[in-house]
Amino acid sequence: MIxxxxxxxxxxxxxxxxxVIESRWLAHGPEVEEFEKEFARYVGVRHSIAVSNGTVAxxxxxxxxxxxxxxxxxxxxxxFVATxxxxxxxxxxxxxxxxxxETYTMDPDSLAENMGRDIKVVVPVHLFGHPADMDTIRRVVRDETPIVxxxxxxxxxxxKGRRVGSLATAAIFSLxxxxxxxxxxxxxxxTDSDELAGKLRLLRNHGxxxxxxxxxxxxxxxxxxxxAAIARVQLRKLDMLNERRRRVARMLTDMLSELRDVVVLPREAPWAYHVYHLYPVRLREEHAGSRDPIVECMRRRGVExxxxxPVPLHRQPIFRGSAREGCCPNAELVARTEISLPCHPMLSDRDAEYVAEAFKECVSECVRR
Ligand SMILES: Cc1ncc(COP(=O)(O)O)c(C=O)c1O
Incomplete structure (x- = not known):
């Protein structure tokens, strides 16, 4: 199974x-502080505060x-729901x-339509590894409203050449x-804010x-x-792992380009360095009904x-009270038509070829053209 x-x-x-185990210092301590320094330096900010998970962050x-x-x-x-x-x-x-x-990230025009609604913080998500269009979002926000x-x-x-995590009031990462x-x-x-970093360190540890x-x-x-010990090793490898993801993504894009009448392949905006957390393909709307059979066919061929x-947040039962009908047609379209293909650094070139071949076969088996 891939x-x-x-x-x-x-x-x-x-x-x-x-x-770390041999050091007998297992809980928060110098190892975490070293990781925080290294992560802040990597991102290009004054402070990084390590916590138990991304939702908590x-x-x-x-x-x-x-x-x-x-x-x-x-x-x-x-x-993801946690945002x-x-x-x-x-x-x-x-x-x-x-x-x-194009990017599956926050649409600045849709944000502009919502800015009147007593917004206290704006939270763009760099979804699937593609950065959101931060400058345009900042122009829409205009005032001092924080952006996370x-x-x-x-x-x-x-x-635009700057690492995500250094582009706003603060940022969160999940490990x-x-x-x-x-x-x-x-x-x-x-964050670059000394005040915010101080508050976060207090909140993280019982005030x-x-x-x-x-x-x-x-x-x-x-x-x-x-x-923290695992994270420090991973941080040292991160650029190399991301380069590998980008190579797999390039291979998939080359091999799947002949399917452009059926699927929209992921794109990288000219100002972006995409790190392909996922490789999201989107069936053209008229083929939405073929998604379940394609997913099933891929699994039969040993590709997860x-x-x-599948359900955009405004349609989730927990948010029924806050949702506005008709707010988010693009999110609904993606929810109906997206399929994420494997695109991670443990895949060999042959695995990438296998994924692309399997996908092409499943499309010709399941989509009526
Ligand atoms: C976009 C997004 N935000 C927040 C989170 C929450 O991170 P964690 O799972 O570490 O709590 C995730 C993780 O899946 C995520 O994908």
Whole structure:
């Protein structure tokens, strides 16, 4: 079976974990601090704050920005649930913004239509590894409203030459097992703001200013030294792993280009360095009915594929109260027609060829042209 995701971990990660275990310093400590310094330097920001996962990173940034009951949080309708649910957990109101059909990221025109709705923070997501159009989004936002990048799927991606994570008020990353770099579970917040970083460090550790003195209500949202040790090794490999993803993506695009009458292949905007967390293909609308048979056919041929995401957020039962009918036709179109193909660094060139061949065969078997 060719898997959709496979963490690129091995001997070096095992040795790093062994070193931490031998040190007997397992919880938050110097290993985490070293990781934070290295990650901040890599992204190009003053601060990085390591936490237990990406959802917690979002929750803590929203809290540190003072988001609370009834506040509007502008998120794309097509993203993983956490971008919105972490705000909803604070009583905030997700405002669903449509996505652009070229990049699958927040559509600035749709954002402009929503900016009147008491928005307290705007959260573009660098979905599938492609950066959102940050300059245009910033022009739409205009005032001092903070912008938080959700870079959970885009470690190492670049926008106009600058790494994502350094382009807004703050950014979050996930280090979940399927991500471009991983620590099993884990998350990071990056920011240039000393004030925000201070608040985040407090919130992450029970609001504790000195041992057993608690000034704000916080919790235990810390990263362990074992996670940090894995993350440090992964960070050293990240650029190489992303280059490998890009090569697999180029191969898939070359081999699948003959299917352009049936599918829309992923594109890289001229200002983007795409890190292909996923390789999303989209069936042309008239072929939407062939998606389930194609997915089934790929599985029969031993290739794991998935749909990202089958239900856009404004259609999810948990957000029924905040959704506006007709807000997000592009997100709905992607939800009906997208198929994610394997595109990760553990694939050999032969695997990539096999994926492309299987997909071509499944299209000719399942799509009536
Ligand atoms: C876009 C996006 N945001 C946030 C998250 C949440 O990260 P985590 O799974 O580490 O909590 C994810 C992870 O799947 C994600 O893809």
């Amino acid at each position: 898997k959709l995701f496979e963490p690129a971990v091995g001997r070096e990660e095992i040795e790093a974990v062994a070193r 979002l929750y803590l940034v929203y809290r540190a920005l003072g988001i609370g009951q009834g506040d509007g949080v502008a998120v794309p309708a097509l993203t 919105a649910s972490a705000a909803a957990m604070l009583g905030a109101r997700p405002v669903f913004v449509d996505v652009d059909l 990048e959700d870079a959970a799927q885009a470690h190492g991606a670049r926008y 979940y097992a399927t991500k471009n770099m991983t620590s099993g579970e884990g998350g990071v917040v990056t 504790q200013t000195r041992k057993y003195y608690h000034e704000v209500l916080g919790g235990n949202f810390r990263m362990s030294s074992i996670q 594929v998935a749909v990202h995401y």
